[in-house]
Amino acid sequence: MALPLFASAPVVEENVVEQQAVEQQVEEQQCYMYNIVTFAGTLKNEGFSVDLDNGKEIKKLKDKNGKKMKFTTPAAALMYLVSEGWELCANGATSNPNNSTTTYWIMRKPCTKADFDKAVQEGLK
Numbered sequence: 140m141a142l143p144l145f146a147s148a149p150v151v152e153e154n155v156v157e158q159q160a161v162e163q164q165v166e167e168q169q170c171y172m173y174n175i176v177t178f179a180g181t182l183k184n185e186g187f188s189v190d191l192d193n194g195k196e197i198k199k200l201k202d203k204n205g206k207k208m209k210f211t212t213p214a215a216a217l218m219y220l221v222s223e224g225w226e227l228c229a230n231g232a233t234s235n236p237n238n239s240t241t242t243y244w245i246m247r248k249p250c251t252k253a254d255f256d257k258a259v260q261e262g263l264k
Contacts (some may be wrong), residue, residue: 172254194262
């Protein structure tokens, strides 16, 4: 017995529903802003400053009044950044030709897709 021609319609409908679900997942995908954090100064409780690379520029971390911030320890800097909504997602170190090492953290904070796309464009030359 031959199957009616409309029998394949449910398969097509399932494919459409699956495609819509995939598109919705892409739209809902979490976006993040990233900062790469490095340090300048000594760790002998004399204070050290934090440099932030936000994708547009590298600058010293400043408070809400524009004053450069200094911290007594890396933990103090990390706790401050976490209190501002950033999370540590990776860390590492690089070595320079003069045998000095630079430690870095990669911090991230949730953002909208529009803010993420804007940051990507602002970071391009």
